[in-house]
Structure formats: structure tokens, C-alpha cells
Amino acid sequence: MSLGFEQAGFRIVAALDSDPIHLATYARNFPDTMALCADLSETHGHEILRQAGLRQGRIEVLFGGPPCQGFSLIGKRRKDDSRNGLIYHFARLVREVRPLYFVMENVEGLMRGGASDSLQSFVRRVERSGYKVVRPIRSLDASQFGVPQRRKRVFVIGYRKDLPALEYPRALPAGDGARNCPTVWDAIGDLPNVDDCQQLLAEDVYHGPLGQPSEYAGILRGETADDENRSHRRPRRLDGLTGYLRTVHSEKTVSRFAQTLPGSYEPVSRFYRLTKGGVAPTLRAGTGPGHGSFTAPRPIHPIYARCITVREAARLHSFPDWFRFHPTKWHGFREVGNSVPPLLARAVARSLIAHLT
Numbered sequence: 001m002s003l004g005f006e007q008a009g010f011r012i013v014a015a016l017d018s019d020p021i022h023l024a025t026y027a028r029n030f031p032d033t034m035a036l037c038a039d040l041s042e043t044h045g046h047e048i049l050r051q052a053g054l055r056q057g058r059i060e061v062l063f064g065g066p067p068c069q070g071f072s073l074i075g076k077r078r079k080d081d082s083r084n085g086l087i088y089h090f091a092r093l094v095r096e097v098r099p100l101y102f103v104m105e106n107v108e109g110l111m112r113g114g115a116s117d118s119l120q121s122f123v124r125r126v127e128r129s130g131y132k133v134v135r136p137i138r139s140l141d142a143s144q145f146g147v148p149q150r151r152k153r154v155f156v157i158g159y160r161k162d163l164p165a166l167e168y169p170r171a172l173p174a175g176d177g178a179r180n181c182p183t184v185w186d187a188i189g190d191l192p193n194v195d196d197c198q199q200l201l202a203e204d205v206y207h208g209p210l211g212q213p214s215e216y217a218g219i220l221r222g223e224t225a226d227d228e229n230r231s232h233r234r235p236r237r238l239d240g241l242t243g244y245l246r247t248v249h250s251e252k253t254v255s256r257f258a259q260t261l262p263g264s265y266e267p268v269s270r271f272y273r274l275t276k277g278g279v280a281p282t283l284r285a286g287t288g289p290g291h292g293s294f295t296a297p298r299p300i301h302p303i304y305a306r307c308i309t310v311r312e313a314a315r316l317h318s319f320p321d322w323f324r325f326h327p328t329k330w331h332g333f334r335e336v337g338n339s340v341p342p343l344l345a346r347a348v349a350r351s352l353i354a355h356l357t
Contacts, residue, residue: 004345009230014052045096063103095129104156131158142344144171149280169347182216185276187315204245204327234322243311257305273300285337318343
């Protein structure tokens with residue numbers, strides 16, 4: 001979420017995560033932000049403020065996405081998953097840090113079934129701490145905010161009760177051109193076929209020409225102006241395009257992928273084949289070492305008989321090309337799949353900026 005909030009105009013002072021590998025990736029992309037390796041359930045708000053050199057009540061926004069895989073609609077919905085309780089620790093940090101606003105992002109399953117009880121408990125906790133929550137609580141689909149991916153996530157937006165009420169961001173008009181409704185091909189059509197590059201079996205950096213970009217791809221390449229982007233300008237990477245490590249498929253797998261029609265699922269792997277003129281399904285992250293290290297299904301390229309690369313996934317997520325992920329496919333895809341698309345986070349952040357200014 002940090003990149004989207006920075007693009008909206010916020011200065012990201014501090015960030016925390018419990019995974020040192022992903023925190024190192026974060027620190028590389030946000031060198032001016034203090035990155036803390038900490039467990040949300042064991043971290044006190046006053047300690048965060050002390051390390052960041054801040055005072056209680058002087059932070060505009062506390063935002064984050066505490067993991068709640070036990071509430072996910074995909075996979076096993078386990079009410080006893082220890083990660084489910086992290087939303088309550090987020091509520092505690094709101095009370096301890098006392099920001100003007102807070103934003104909590106989570107899976108859509110948080111609003112359904114028994115998980116909704118946990119959501120209401122979270123709301124009661126922040127309300128007792130002196131905050132109001134924008135109602136009704138809504139899920140937002142990234143595809144309605146300029147991202148070529150169907151990805152629905154719940155956003156709980158709160159504000160200190162002495163402040164004016166907030167509103168959710170409005171979806172972009174569907175008929176306002178390709179920038180509002182980019183397709184899969186708008187996102188990745190200018191990228192080369194990795195199967196033509198033998199060196200990409202051993203390294204994740206592509207050195208070579210790119211194709212003609214769409215407006216969407218031109219913005220992510222840093223070649224087309226994005227007038228709404230208020231983030232720190234990073235230089236265009238002239239040392240190659242990262243996230244391009246190849247996946248070696250067996251001949252049988254390549255044959256099955258080639259026979260799968262775009263817009264359908266390959267019957268054995270159940271991998272979805274992207275369509276050039278459509279949007280991608282939700283890009284998933286898989287699980288970490290503590291929960292089986294399962295790899296999430298990766299979409300099949302709409303033209304080539306292979307899974308998409310980390311960089312292609314990043315394009316479908318609205319990450320700019322300068323943003324670097326872990327060089328391994330497993331960690332790289334987890335970092336993309338666990339993140340909030342920057343353009344979606346930017347839309348939420350802009351709704352807060354409007355009140356702050």
C-alpha cells in the first residue's frame with residue numbers, strides 16, 4: 001500500500017513487517033522510509049513512535065493489511081487461524097498511535113459468514129478508542145480503478161470522531177478510455193518472450209528492447225507522464241528489466257498450455273489462461289514457510305505456452321518497472337500477490353488527501 005499512498009502525496013515515515021526477506025525488498029524500494037522487522041502482535045505503538053521520532057496523535061494515517069488467510073474465500077476458512085487475530089492488534093495500534101485516519105485492507109471473506117463477527121468486533125474496538133468508521137464498509141475491485149485485474153478487497157476506513165466524515169473513492173468511469181480500463185495486453189503486450197532468452201534461466205534481469213507500449217505500459221515504463229502521481233521520482237532503470245526469470249515447463253505441460261483456450265482453465269493444473277482483451281483474475285500469493293510453502297496458481301500467458309513472469313504479474317498489478325521484487329520466482333510472486341495494487345491504494349489515499357487539504 002505504501003507506493004499508492006506515496007503516489008497520492010503522503011510521505012511514508014515508517015513501515016513494519018515480520019518477514020525479513022520481504023522487508024529487505026521493501027527497504028530497497030523505499031530507502032527513505034524506516035523499515036522495522038517486527039511482529040504486529042508483539043509490537044507496541046509507543047515503540048514504533050519512538051523509533052520513528054514521532055509523537056502520538058501527530059500521524060495523518062495509519063494503514064496496513066494484517067494477514068487474515070483464515071478469512072479468505074479461497075482455500076480453507078479457519079476461524080482458529082492464529083493470523084485472524086492480527087486485525088485486533090491493528091485496532092490496538094490505532095488506539096496507541098492515535099492517527100487522524102486509519103485504513104485497514106483485508107480479504108473479501110472478512111465480510112461473510114462467521115468472519116463478519118470478527119470484523120464487527122474490530123469496529124467496536126476502534127469506536128471505543130474514539131474513532132468512527134465509514135459505513136457501509138465496502139469491498140473495492142481493483143479493475144474499477146485502472147488496474148487490469150479483478151481483485152476485490154475490503155477496506156475499513158476510519159477517522160477520529162472530531163473530524164469530518166470520509167467517503168470511499170468512486171470507481172473510474174468505464175467509458176473514459178484505455179487509462180481507466182486497461183487490458184491484459186495493454187499491460188504486458190510490449191514485453192518480450194522470455195523463451196527467446198537463454199540467460200533468463202539463471203538470472204531475472206532482461207537486457208534488450210521492448211515493444212511499443214500502450215498508454216498504461218508507457219506510464220509504468222516511466223515514458224508517459226502520470227499527472228496524478230505525487231511520488232518521489234525514481235530514475236528509469238537502464239540496467240535491464242527485473243523480474244524476468246524463466247519457468248522451465250515439461251513438454252507435456254507446454255502441450256497442455258498450448259491447447260488451453262484463452263479465457264479457460266487448463267484441466268490438469270487448473271491454471272487460467274489470460275485473454276488479451278480482458279483483465280486478469282486475482283493474482284494469489286501462495287503461503288509462507290510457516291504454512292506449507294504452497295505455490296499459488298499462476299496464469300498462463302495469452303500467447304505463449306508458459307506461466308507469466310514476476311514482471312508480467314507486476315504489470316497486471318500496476319507496479320512501475322523500476323520497482324524491484326525478490327529475484328526468485330517464489331518470493332517475487334508472493335510479494336506481488338500479497339500486495340495491494342498501487343493504483344487501488346492511490347485511489348483510497350486520494351480520498352483521505354482531499355480531507356487533509
